[in-house]
Amino acid sequence: MAESVITRGLQNTVPHEIVTQLLAHMRAGTTHTVDTVMHLDSDIFVDPQIAKLERERVFGVAPIVAALGSELANPFDFITKRLPRNEAIIARLGDGSVRAFINQCRHRGATLIGDEAGHCRAFSCQYHGWSYDIGGQLRNITFGDSFGAVNRATLGLVELPAEERHGFIWIIDNPAATIDVAEYLGPETDAALASYRIDQMHLYRGRAFDEPVNWKIMHDAFLDGYHIKFAHPNSANRVVHTNVAVVEDHGRHARFASPRKSLDAWLEKDPEPGEPMAEHVMLTHFLGPNNTLLQLADNYQLLSFYPITDNPAESRMEMRLIVPRLEDSGETEEAWTMKWEKNWHILQMVLAEEDFPILRGIQHAYGSASRSGTVLGRNEVLNQAFHREVAALRDR
């Protein structure tokens, strides 16, 4: 068992043609480009009306990753979660399925669950004691005679469409929507995520950051291989090349490959097909509209970005580090913990000390009355795809 997963870690494969294309760019001093530059109106970062539209038309329509399945490992586990439009409860039922509900009592609107996570078969409201089963059905109205012949079936928790797929729990933050994650992902992205087997890995750590920055400015920084050596000269720049990428644009989603500096060892001669190359190439999946999944040699990092109010200068970023389980790693607990703790620490440090100050400064500067818009170069392929896809939902 351990053997197969260790091998699988190394198999975190990178398609051979991506590697050869990256090497060709490195030899020529080029990168993947599109035909035109893109201009963005600065209002998309500062206008509350546009922020409101995005919450309705982007986050009321698109399935987003709300959690990892392993955050609800067992039947009757639940978590609560602030989504872009609603406060939600996500629960695993006795049959193993996952459902999501608005975290609000149907009587007089109390927040039903204050805890971030827990395990129970029923939710009981602390205000007047109404209770609901884990599937959201209203179970008991206290002093029920006072309510006469109410139809309990109409007073269950309001449900959000949810689906567990590829180790992620996807939710559309709109009770009126219908969810079909495979259709939303499309064949290329669905197949890639299926091959990652995230459902067999361990969520080492997760953390949310509330930043005074528009969610799109936040996300843009993680779709960008152009800023590495300028913003991260002594961290990421030591291991990743700047402004060299291969992008596969699949419409709503895209895959972006960037070479680590260790790929320089193949500058003279391409590797043979089948040679394990995941250590030398970082794959970034843009999962539109608001998630980025990084595939590294033996771990994944999931980054999610979303607004939580109609204030355009307020957003939440979530970061999750997903690693091989201890029992699959072949490592001692001490070595495993030390390795991932160090990794987690570095990730947070780079974000907090290097990216966030720049991103706060962007939002601050967009507060200027005579601000200018944004221009995205032909090399900023993933950023162009991101803004194209958000606009396609928002401006329809």
Ligand code: FES
């Ligand atoms: S608000 Fe929940 S029981 Fe009254």
Ligand SMILES: [Fe+2]
């Ligand atoms: Fe960065």
